[in-house]
Amino acid sequence: MKVLMKNDEVCIGCGLCEEVCSKAYFKENHSSKSAIQVAKGETNEINVCNQCGVCIDICPVLAITRDKNGVVRINKKECVGCFMCVGFCPQLSMRQHDDYIEPFKCIACGLCGKDCPTNAIWIEDVDKEPMEKL
Amino acid sequence: MFDVKSIKAEHKLLAEYTYEPAKLNRGYTDKTLYVNIGENQIKEKNVSKEMKEKFIGGKGYGLRYLWDATKPDTKWNDPENEIVIAGGPLCGITQYPGAGKSLVVTISPMTDLVIDSNVGGYFGPFLKFSGFDAMEIQGKAEKDIIIYINGNDGKITIEEAPLEAIDGHVISEQLTEMYADNEEDKKNISVISAGTAANHANIGLLNFSFYDLRRGVTRLKQAGRGGIGRVFRDKKIKAVVIKFKGTKGNLNNPADQSLINKAGIKLHKQIHDYDDVQCRMRQIGTANIIEVMDQYDLLPVHNYQYGNHPDTYKIASNVFVEKFITQGMPDGCWFGCSLSCAKAADKFEIQTGPYKGHLVTVDGPEYENAAGLGANCGIFDPRLILEANFYCDTYGVDTISFGTICAFAMECYERGIIDKEATGGLDLRFGNGLAQLELLHQMSRGEGFGAKIGLGVKKLKEIFVKEHGADADFLNEIGMEQKGLEVSEYLPKESLAQQGGYGLTNKGPQHDEAWLIFMDMVNNQIPTFEDKAEALHYFPMFRTWFGLMGLCKLPWNDTSPPDNHLTDEPAKMPEHVQHYVNLYNGVTGSSIDKNELILQSERVYNFQRVFNIRRGKGLRKQDAMPYRAMGPVTIEEYESRQERYDQQLVELLGYNPEGKTTKEKIKVMKEYRLDQYEKLTDAVYKRRGWTPNGVPTKEHLKSIGMDLPELFEVVDKHM
Amino acid sequence: MIKVNTKDFEWEEGLTVQRLLDKKKYTFTKIIVKINGNIINKEDYDSTIINDGDDVKVIHLLAGG
Numbered sequence: 001m002k003v004l005m006k007n008d009e010v011c012i013g014c015g016l017c018e019e020v021c022s023k024a025y026f027k028e029n030h031s032s033k034s035a036i037q038v039a040k041g042e043t044n045e046i047n048v049c050n051q052c053g054v055c056i057d058i059c060p061v062l063a064i065t066r067d068k069n070g071v072v073r074i075n076k077k078e079c080v081g082c083f084m085c086v087g088f089c090p091q092l093s094m095r096q097h098d099d100y101i102e103p104f105k106c107i108a109c110g111l112c113g114k115d116c117p118t119n120a121i122w123i124e125d126v127d128k129e130p131m132e133k134l
Numbered sequence: 135m136f137d138v139k140s141i142k143a144e145h146k147l148l149a150e151y152t153y154e155p156a157k158l159n160r161g162y163t164d165k166t167l168y169v170n171i172g173e174n175q176i177k178e179k180n181v182s183k184e185m186k187e188k189f190i191g192g193k194g195y196g197l198r199y200l201w202d203a204t205k206p207d208t209k210w211n212d213p214e215n216e217i218v219i220a221g222g223p224l225c226g227i228t229q230y231p232g233a234g235k236s237l238v239v240t241i242s243p244m245t246d247l248v249i250d251s252n253v254g255g256y257f258g259p260f261l262k263f264s265g266f267d268a269m270e271i272q273g274k275a276e277k278d279i280i281i282y283i284n285g286n287d288g289k290i291t292i293e294e295a296p297l298e299a300i301d302g303h304v305i306s307e308q309l310t311e312m313y314a315d316n317e318e319d320k321k322n323i324s325v326i327s328a329g330t331a332a333n334h335a336n337i338g339l340l341n342f343s344f345y346d347l348r349r350g351v352t353r354l355k356q357a358g359r360g361g362i363g364r365v366f367r368d369k370k371i372k373a374v375v376i377k378f379k380g381t382k383g384n385l386n387n388p389a390d391q392s393l394i395n396k397a398g399i400k401l402h403k404q405i406h407d408y409d410d411v412q413c414r415m416r417q418i419g420t421a422n423i424i425e426v427m428d429q430y431d432l433l434p435v436h437n438y439q440y441g442n443h444p445d446t447y448k449i450a451s452n453v454f455v456e457k458f459i460t461q462g463m464p465d466g467c468w469f470g471c472s473l474s475c476a477k478a479a480d481k482f483e484i485q486t487g488p489y490k491g492h493l494v495t496v497d498g499p500e501y502e503n504a505a506g507l508g509a510n511c512g513i514f515d516p517r518l519i520l521e522a523n524f525y526c527d528t529y530g531v532d533t534i535s536f537g538t539i540c541a542f543a544m545e546c547y548e549r550g551i552i553d554k555e556a557t558g559g560l561d562l563r564f565g566n567g568l569a570q571l572e573l574l575h576q577m578s579r580g581e582g583f584g585a586k587i588g589l590g591v592k593k594l595k596e597i598f599v600k601e602h603g604a605d606a607d608f609l610n611e612i613g614m615e616q617k618g619l620e621v622s623e624y625l626p627k628e629s630l631a632q633q634g635g636y637g638l639t640n641k642g643p644q645h646d647e648a649w650l651i652f653m654d655m656v657n658n659q660i661p662t663f664e665d666k667a668e669a670l671h672y673f674p675m676f677r678t679w680f681g682l683m684g685l686c687k688l689p690w691n692d693t694s695p696p697d698n699h700l701t702d703e704p705a706k707m708p709e710h711v712q713h714y715v716n717l718y719n720g721v722t723g724s725s726i727d728k729n730e731l732i733l734q735s736e737r738v739y740n741f742q743r744v745f746n747i748r749r750g751k752g753l754r755k756q757d758a759m760p761y762r763a764m765g766p767v768t769i770e771e772y773e774s775r776q777e778r779y780d781q782q783l784v785e786l787l788g789y790n791p792e793g794k795t796t797k798e799k800i801k802v803m804k805e806y807r808l809d810q811y812e813k814l815t816d817a818v819y820k821r822r823g824w825t826p827n828g829v830p831t832k833e834h835l836k837s838i839g840m841d842l843p844e845l846f847e848v849v850d851k852h853m
Numbered sequence: 854m855i856k857v858n859t860k861d862f863e864w865e866e867g868l869t870v871q872r873l874l875d876k877k878k879y880t881f882t883k884i885i886v887k888i889n890g891n892i893i894n895k896e897d898y899d900s901t902i903i904n905d906g907d908d909v910k911v912i913h914l915l916a917g918g
């Protein structure tokens with residue numbers, strides 16, 4: 001399955017990934033509209049979905065599913081906007097923005113990884129077992 | 135299973151109405167639906183500004199319409215009696231747990247007063263999305279009918295429906311299948327139904343359905359108390375069906391979605407982080423307190439004689455968690471309820487009655503069911519409790535009333551007040567779970583002793599006195615009903631405040647106005663009459679507000695912020711109160727604070743009180759409680775807790791119990807406790823702005839903005 | 854003599870918080886214990902000694918309202 005992998009240690013907190021993500025999906029440069037978010041500090045912490053799938057079982061309308069590549073995706077048409085998945089995400093990586101009535105998340109497209117100047121993020125095809133170690 | 139096409143083919147159209155569904159604006163459509171099934175008339179009404187201001191929504195709208203529709207002497211089975219169903223301005227939001235409730239109001243066959251019941255399922259939100267803030271049903275049909283609302287097409291029909299089942303779990307499945315285009319569409323259907331026992335029993339309830347996508351079954355939530363299902367069946371309604379496709383998170387069209395999102399996500403996160411170590415609502419729902427109540431001598435056992443039992447471990451919450459209740463499901467009764475207390479046992483095999491051998495999904499058990507059907511009747515077999523729970527739901531029987539009535543009849547049987555001849559051969563000992571189930575089956579057929587049980591404790595007392603020569607005074611002491619409604623499943627003997635929480639209520643002894651036992655009896659936080667009166671003002675008013683909004687009470691205090699105990703008033707859950715203020719302001723665009731919230735409730739609460747007075751009741755004498763709720767009635771009860779009671783005689787009364795007979799001590803104790811209740815009543819009425827006879831004063835009505843001429847006309851007669 | 858939720862309760866030498874909870878049959882899990890206004894952590898119930906004359910509060914957080 002496809003997962004966006006990360007290495008906090010080499011992240012320089014430039015915010016380019018957030019820009020790429022929010023521009024790609026919301027046509028805006030705003031970190032609050034990015035699926036990947038970096039908490040900048042002494043060490044930068046990259047927060048992004050690891051495709052664990054806990055949200056799949058939380059969703060009351062079965063709007064969250066795993067696609068054939070193993071990526072967890074939200075069917076916005078079916079979503080009723082309850083945001084339970086946001087509150088129950090163990091990684092705190094399910095996003096919500098008041099401009100939209102559905103949540104959003106990383107779908108492991110890899111666009112941000114291509115632009116990352118330090119290779120702190122990249123797409124990997126992992127099998128399920130190492131996935132659980134993440 | 136069943137051929138819904140041929141069932142539908144027998145429908146005969148009686149009335150049809152098309153309309154343009156009004157869009158919601160800030161939580162309201164300002165339109166309501168009126169259906170008269172006697173005259174086959176369907177129309178829309180506009181909500182006046184005054185009604186919206188003073189009655190807010192939900193139960194407030196229900197009371198206002200019922201007042202206008204009925205006369206002071208209207209009986210529950212008169213055609214003009216209405217069943218009013220209403221959400222409220224917050225009903226239908228999906229971000230905050232517990233926001234899909236309907237409030238149902240009618241004249242009750244149990245109490246001859248207004249009853250209101252708060253119920254989950256998808257009906258309330260769908261009614262709003264279909265364009266209506268409330269729905270009134272008036273009149274009586276000649277033959278069995280259903281009412282169908284299609285909120286997308288804007289079409290409402292009344293149809294004769296001769297072939298549908300009556301039992302709740304069957305008809306809900308039938309109609310969900312009938313009106314859904316396909317499996318996926320089933321989540322867009324909600325059905326209101328009753329059950330076969332509601333054809334006869336005054337304790338009949340309404341089932342509100344929602345479709346459980348994972349289990350692939352319709353689930354039922356109950357408007358349980360006060361016999362609304364009996365009124366429904368007396369009107370010859372088999373079901374009300376609504377269909378609405380297209381639920382989204384912003385259909386209430388709120389003024390400030392952001393405020394709602396923030397409150398919702400904060401609570402979801404809190405429940406995620408702490409529910410496992412707090413109330414375990416997601417694991418087992420309200421049944422988490424079965425063993426807690428037992429440990430604190432509060433679990434009603436053998437018709438409220440005692441507060442615990444050595445066998446309680448057999449029905450402890452973990453037994454249900456480990457053996458019966460499917461775990462890990464998003465068991466909300468409306469979207470966005472992360473508290474998810476609507477538990478269910480799946481593929482449960484039924485052992486008795488018409489569904490013997492069927493594998494069914496049982497909704498529950500709620501705490502009240504385990505306590506009422508179980509401990510109170512001395513039944514400690516979890517399978518029998520689940521089966522009784524299933525039959526109560528599908529037959530349309532209020533589990534709380536039934537548990538309490540059954541416990542009362544069992545005590546009468548054990549004391550020899552009634553015998554096997556009276557029970558039609560049933561050996562009605564405490565603990566006989568199969569006999570309890572047989573009572574339910576009889577009730578569903580309207581036969582035998584079960585049919586009498588369905589009339590309630592109040593009527594049963596009259597029957598036992600008249601037909602079996604029972605001592606009326608004794609039955610009045612041990613029969614746990616007030617105003618005609620059975621007491622719910624907590625033993626209030628050692629908490630004066632809770633005796634008031636049960637007794638000083640509008641609709642009868644329910645704990646949905648106030649549950650003060652721990653605050654009072656254990657924590658000793660409200661020691662004086664004034665303290666208790668303040669609690670019996672604030673909490674009933676605060677909790678009334680859920681009924682105005684279309685909200686559930688449980689997310690208020692069955693989950694707590696981790697620092698709640700450090701706040702000024704932990705019992706009130708200040709952070710959650712602020713969430714509610716934000717939700718209201720977020721939806722409606724108002725700017726109320728927590729005091730205005732209480733005022734909104736006070737208006738409706740006092741209106742309901744005056745409604746009861748208008749019906750010739752609602753005064754002080756109706757607020758008295760049976761002594762079983764207040765202290766030990768019998769020698770066995772006293773002696774089972776002799777140390778406690780003897781000590782109280784010394785400490786509270788300065789009475790030396792040495793050398794006194796138990797009978798003498800019971801008498802002294804009783805005088806004291808009855809007097810305490812009178813003093814509490816005085817303090818509470820004063821705090822609520824009522825006369826010593828329990829009538830809201832004109833000054834008080836004026837001060838809360840309820841100086842309505844129709845209310846003055848009623849209270850004037852009592853000044 | 855000590856006070857437990859403002860009511861008198863017999864004191865004994867070496868009385869710990871846990872022993873008091875056992876004696877009062879306070880088995881509920883959501884409680885807050887305070888001695889003379891100071892909150893006692895759950896992990897210290899066994900080791901915290903209650904002195905004669907202490908004012909103990911055992912607040913059960915099942916409000917219900």
